[in-house]
Amino acid sequence: MNGLLKFIKAIEPDKKNSPFLHTLFDGFFTFAFAPNAITKQGVHVKDGMDLKRTMVHVVIAMQLCYLFGTYNIGHQHFVALGEYPSFFAGFHLKLSHGLIKLLPLFIVSNVVGLGIEFWYAAKKGHAIEEGFLVSGALIPLIMPADLPLWILAFAVVFAVIIGKEAFGGTGMNIFNIALLARVFVFFAYPTEISGDGSVWVSALDKSAELGTFVSQYGWPHSLLDWLFNGIGLSTFGDGGKAVVDGFSGATPMGIAAKGGWEAVTEVYTTSQMLWGTIPGSIGETSKPLIVIGALFLVAVGIASWRIMLSMVIGLIFTGVLLNGWGATVFMEVPWYYHFYMGSFFFAMAFMATDPVTASSTNTGKWIYGFLIGAIGLIIRVLNPAYPEGWMLAILFMNAFAPTIDYYVVQANINKRLKRVSNAA
Amino acid sequence: MLRNEILKVSLVVSFILSSQLVNAQSPDSASSSFSTGLTILVIIFLFAVIITIANRLMKLTAEKVGADKVGASNTVIPTWKEFFGGDTPTRSAEEGQFHVLRQGYDVPLVGDAEQRIDANLQATTFAMKPIDIHGMSPIPKLTVKEGASVKAGDVLFFDKKKPEIQYVAPVSGKLLAVNRGPKRRIDEVVISADKEMQYKAFTAPSLDASQEEIKNFLLESGGWSLLRQRPYNVAADPSETPRDIFISTFDTAPLAPDLSFAIQGREAAFQKGLDVLATLTSGHVYLGLDGRGETPISTAFSEATGVVKNYFKGKHPAGVVGVQIHHTAPIGKDDIVWTIDAQSVATIGTLFLEGKYDATKVVAVTGAELKEAKYVKTYQGASIESFVNNNTTNDHVRYVSGNVLTGTKIESKGFLGLYDSQVTVLAEGDYYEMFGWLVPVKARPSISNTFPHFLYPDKMTADTNTHGEKRAFVVTGQYEKVTPMDIYPQHLLKSILVNDFERMEGLGIYEVVEEDLALCEFVCTSKQDVQAILRQGIDMMIEQG
Numbered sequence: 001m002n003g004l005l006k007f008i009k010a011i012e013p014d015k016k017n018s019p020f021l022h023t024l025f026d027g028f029f030t031f032a033f034a035p036n037a038i039t040k041q042g043v044h045v046k047d048g049m050d051l052k053r054t055m056v057h058v059v060i061a062m063q064l065c066y067l068f069g070t071y072n073i074g075h076q077h078f079v080a081l082g083e084y085p086s087f088f089a090g091f092h093l094k095l096s097h098g099l100i101k102l103l104p105l106f107i108v109s110n111v112v113g114l115g116i117e118f119w120y121a122a123k124k125g126h127a128i129e130e131g132f133l134v135s136g137a138l139i140p141l142i143m144p145a146d147l148p149l150w151i152l153a154f155a156v157v158f159a160v161i162i163g164k165e166a167f168g169g170t171g172m173n174i175f176n177i178a179l180l181a182r183v184f185v186f187f188a189y190p191t192e193i194s195g196d197g198s199v200w201v202s203a204l205d206k207s208a209e210l211g212t213f214v215s216q217y218g219w220p221h222s223l224l225d226w227l228f229n230g231i232g233l234s235t236f237g238d239g240g241k242a243v244v245d246g247f248s249g250a251t252p253m254g255i256a257a258k259g260g261w262e263a264v265t266e267v268y269t270t271s272q273m274l275w276g277t278i279p280g281s282i283g284e285t286s287k288p289l290i291v292i293g294a295l296f297l298v299a300v301g302i303a304s305w306r307i308m309l310s311m312v313i314g315l316i317f318t319g320v321l322l323n324g325w326g327a328t329v330f331m332e333v334p335w336y337y338h339f340y341m342g343s344f345f346f347a348m349a350f351m352a353t354d355p356v357t358a359s360s361t362n363t364g365k366w367i368y369g370f371l372i373g374a375i376g377l378i379i380r381v382l383n384p385a386y387p388e389g390w391m392l393a394i395l396f397m398n399a400f401a402p403t404i405d406y407y408v409v410q411a412n413i414n415k416r417l418k419r420v421s422n423a424a
Numbered sequence: 425m426l427r428n429e430i431l432k433v434s435l436v437v438s439f440i441l442s443s444q445l446v447n448a449q450s451p452d453s454a455s456s457s458f459s460t461g462l463t464i465l466v467i468i469f470l471f472a473v474i475i476t477i478a479n480r481l482m483k484l485t486a487e488k489v490g491a492d493k494v495g496a497s498n499t500v501i502p503t504w505k506e507f508f509g510g511d512t513p514t515r516s517a518e519e520g521q522f523h524v525l526r527q528g529y530d531v532p533l534v535g536d537a538e539q540r541i542d543a544n545l546q547a548t549t550f551a552m553k554p555i556d557i558h559g560m561s562p563i564p565k566l567t568v569k570e571g572a573s574v575k576a577g578d579v580l581f582f583d584k585k586k587p588e589i590q591y592v593a594p595v596s597g598k599l600l601a602v603n604r605g606p607k608r609r610i611d612e613v614v615i616s617a618d619k620e621m622q623y624k625a626f627t628a629p630s631l632d633a634s635q636e637e638i639k640n641f642l643l644e645s646g647g648w649s650l651l652r653q654r655p656y657n658v659a660a661d662p663s664e665t666p667r668d669i670f671i672s673t674f675d676t677a678p679l680a681p682d683l684s685f686a687i688q689g690r691e692a693a694f695q696k697g698l699d700v701l702a703t704l705t706s707g708h709v710y711l712g713l714d715g716r717g718e719t720p721i722s723t724a725f726s727e728a729t730g731v732v733k734n735y736f737k738g739k740h741p742a743g744v745v746g747v748q749i750h751h752t753a754p755i756g757k758d759d760i761v762w763t764i765d766a767q768s769v770a771t772i773g774t775l776f777l778e779g780k781y782d783a784t785k786v787v788a789v790t791g792a793e794l795k796e797a798k799y800v801k802t803y804q805g806a807s808i809e810s811f812v813n814n815n816t817t818n819d820h821v822r823y824v825s826g827n828v829l830t831g832t833k834i835e836s837k838g839f840l841g842l843y844d845s846q847v848t849v850l851a852e853g854d855y856y857e858m859f860g861w862l863v864p865v866k867a868r869p870s871i872s873n874t875f876p877h878f879l880y881p882d883k884m885t886a887d888t889n890t891h892g893e894k895r896a897f898v899v900t901g902q903y904e905k906v907t908p909m910d911i912y913p914q915h916l917l918k919s920i921l922v923n924d925f926e927r928m929e930g931l932g933i934y935e936v937v938e939e940d941l942a943l944c945e946f947v948c949t950s951k952q953d954v955q956a957i958l959r960q961g962i963d964m965m966i967e968q969g
Binding site: 005030032033034035036037038039041042043044045046047048049050051052053054056057127129130131168169170171172299300301302304316317319320323324326335355356358359360361362365405409412413415416417419420 | 458461462465531533678754756757758822824828829830831833848850852853854855856857858859860861862864868869870871872873874875886887888889890891892893895896897898899900901904910911912914915927930931932938942945946947948949950951953954955956
């Protein structure tokens with residue numbers, strides 16, 4: 001190991017002559033080796049925890065979502081075509097199709113995001129900060145599988161530059177980076193990320209002749225077909241196969257908005273919705289796997305259980321009120337079924353708990369989470385334009401988190417002032 | 425404790441009732457789900473209303489009968505410590521109030537001092553370090569020249585800004601050197617000690633004398649230099665009469681000395697010291713006692729008279745005096761309180777009992793890098809050379825006067841700080857660790873559950889590696905986990921960084937000094953220099969007046 005260390009130290013680029021290369025080197029070097037810095041003032045020993053470790057545990061927590069999400073891309077594609085309807089049938093096809101869709105999204109999101117991060121770090125002369133490790137892993141999970149890569153790249157550029165670097169980098173941003181990327185796509189290219197049809201199911205193309213959706217493959221599929229053929233497995237084929245009759249590609253929320261819970265259960269069973277074998281953004285469909293990630297984050301003490309719990313309470317509270325009102329079919333969907341639909345759990349586990357954009361006080365976290373739960377459900381149920389509310393609710397509350405903190409901290413200040421005036 | 429029982433039972437009943445309601449309804453129709461949910465909400469709401477009203481009534485009654493002054497909690501809602509504190513012993517008022525502190529962290533280090541005093545180890549040189557006294561001008565006025573002979577209790581120097589306070593020699597001997605730092609700052613005034621200690625003879629006034637007389641005696645005899653003043657931990661101001669005086673009689677810091685052991689043999693002096701201190705304040709002398717019940721408490725502490733006792737149970741920083749003040753009688757804007765450590769109380773006591781400045785200190789020599797960790801009996805400001813010489817397992821170590829959280833780095837021939845009674849020797853951590861942030865090979869102390877604590881030993885070694893680089897504040901709620909005070913450390917630090925004085929005041933900068941928030945720096949994921957930032961804020965506050 002010492003030899004390796006010496007070799008790596010020997011190739012270190014000069015900081016003055018090539019700041020970008022040096023920053024890059026420093027980023028990868030500190031990734032491979034924990035630095036040899038020692039305490040100078042204050043405490044002499046420090047906790048083993050650092051930001052890299054914090055961030056990587058969030059990434060670990062979403063690995064199950066990655067596994068399932070990748071496979072589900074393929075699964076939804078073939079279900080739409082009426083092929084391999086059972087979950088594990090056509091395993092190699094579903095998995096490879098999922099990877100063909102997911103990997104480019106992941107690579108583009110990280111190359112673009114980290115590229116900007118590195119460039120800013122070099123320009124400002126500080127070490128590369130770890131914030132984008134999590135953002136870069138989250139962004140692919142909250143996008144539809146078919147999202148054009150250039151749109152994704154634009155979204156990441158917007159989120160990282162306007163959302164983060166403009167405010168001063170990791171730890172300074174007001175809005176959640178991953179959600180900013182999504183909201184950019186949502187408002188700039190709405191047809192790519194909302195509605196029915198081919199949005200949530202990948203590799204489908206509208207066919208003018210048939211008047212319906214047909215499957216459409218690219219060169220990676222042909223390459224794999226050649227491979228699969230060689231070892232005698234089933235293949236993708238040339239595409240052009242029409243979807244099954246009655247295919248809508250709609251998400252449960254879209255259906256519930258029109259026909260209530262009964263209409264949803266006609267299309268998807270509750271266990272399908274629970275386990276996540278339904279169309280949707282890549283990583284947000286499987287509730288148990290997200291909950292495992294959430295519990296992991298709570299167990300290791302990285303995500304705030306206060307925010308998670310109060311979000312659940314906020315959803316129940318609003319759900320009950322809406323049930324009582326019951327003016328539309330969507331309002332009449334029993335409050336507990338709202339947990340089955342949409343991306344509530346994903347938002348709860350990975351988005352709302354971002355420590356930088358959430359409330360920083362423990363009391364504030366209760367209020368913050370509760371309001372996200374309440375507002376998110378209001379947007380989901382009452383607003384016909386936005387099918388899902390968590391993204392907007394969290395961004396909205398991101399803007400209000402400093403205000404909540406202000407009042408919580410002010411209460412502490414007032415308490416202290418009152419004590420003084422009492423004593424005087 | 426009746427109200428606790430009532431509350432517990434009613435909570436359980438309401439939960440059972442609400443779950444029954446949920447089960448009783450069929451979950452299919454929206455209207456029934458609504459009524460179920462509504463019933464639960466109504467029950468919770470009514471419950472909250474009843475509690476709030478009862479709470480208000482109880483507070484009003486308490487104010488009427490004056491019970492709110494004695495410090496008991498007068499609410500229907502029990503505090504957490506009452507609710508879960510089944511292990512809290514009930515004590516009478518004379519025995520002292522019991523405080524259970526939930527937040528905190530005991531850094532699990534190996535290298536505790538074995539409880540015996542090694543009489544063979546004797547320091548030969550001693551030093552007074554002006555830098556230990558916060559707020560002192562860097563070049564105090566020296567009253568003796570190099571080479572002169574001094575007795576224990578002879579004046580060495582005083583601060584030109586506060587000339588009344590005399591800083592005296594802890595031992596008798598020859599003034600060996602005055603070591604200066606940058607800009608002629610005086611770092612150390614070194615004395616080579618006599619074999620046979622010579623004490624300057626003082627005539628102490630009786631405790632019935634006027635406060636003025638006692639004050640003047642303390643000022644000239646050096647006893648005053650051991651007092652510290654809050655807010656800001658500066659030298660006690662002789663023109664002030666403090667609201668209260670606080671003494672912590674146990675140290676919860678990593679590897680800290682057992683003060684009950686250290687005070688052995690000086691019980692009478694300690695009690696005399698308490699009596700002296702009682703004449704200096706208009707309020708009380710508060711004694712913070714160890715409520716953890718793990719080690720025996722010296723009778724000097726538990727049977728002390730003329731003081732108000734408070735027991736504290738909890739992890740570090742339960743033994744830190746600032747935390748104890750916060751839970752006993754917090755410092756407000758215009759309050760002034762004094763603090764002093766337990767061994768120094770005995771020094772003041774000896775001044776009045778025997779008329780000599782006896783700076784005896786039992787010091788714990790601790791740390792994992794020592795061959796033998798033990799106690800030594802020496803004097804304040806002792807050179808650590810004889811304690812650590814030939815006693816370390818290797819050379820690549822750091823010597824710290826004090827504990828690993830608040831101590832000062834010194835050389836192997838360096839001197840103990842004025843207020844320190846501990847030496848810690850720990851390994852330097854200037855090594856690279858491959859993927860050290862991801863797969864830590866060696867056990868390391870941490871409050872984070874991302875580390876496999878179940879694989880780690882109960883106590884471990886730690887080195888000075890920072891385990892990561894400095895970053896902006898990202899993680900929240902972390903400082904609160906180790907700060908048993910009603911205070912928002914991160915917001916306070918941020919207000920210091922932006923020079924917002926009003927907010928610094930509001931967020932309680934009067935209540936904290938570095939040692940109170942030292943654990944925040946230890947746990948900080950972003951590796952921020954919490955203590956340095958806090959000191960920066962305190963200095964700004966002092967400058968502003």
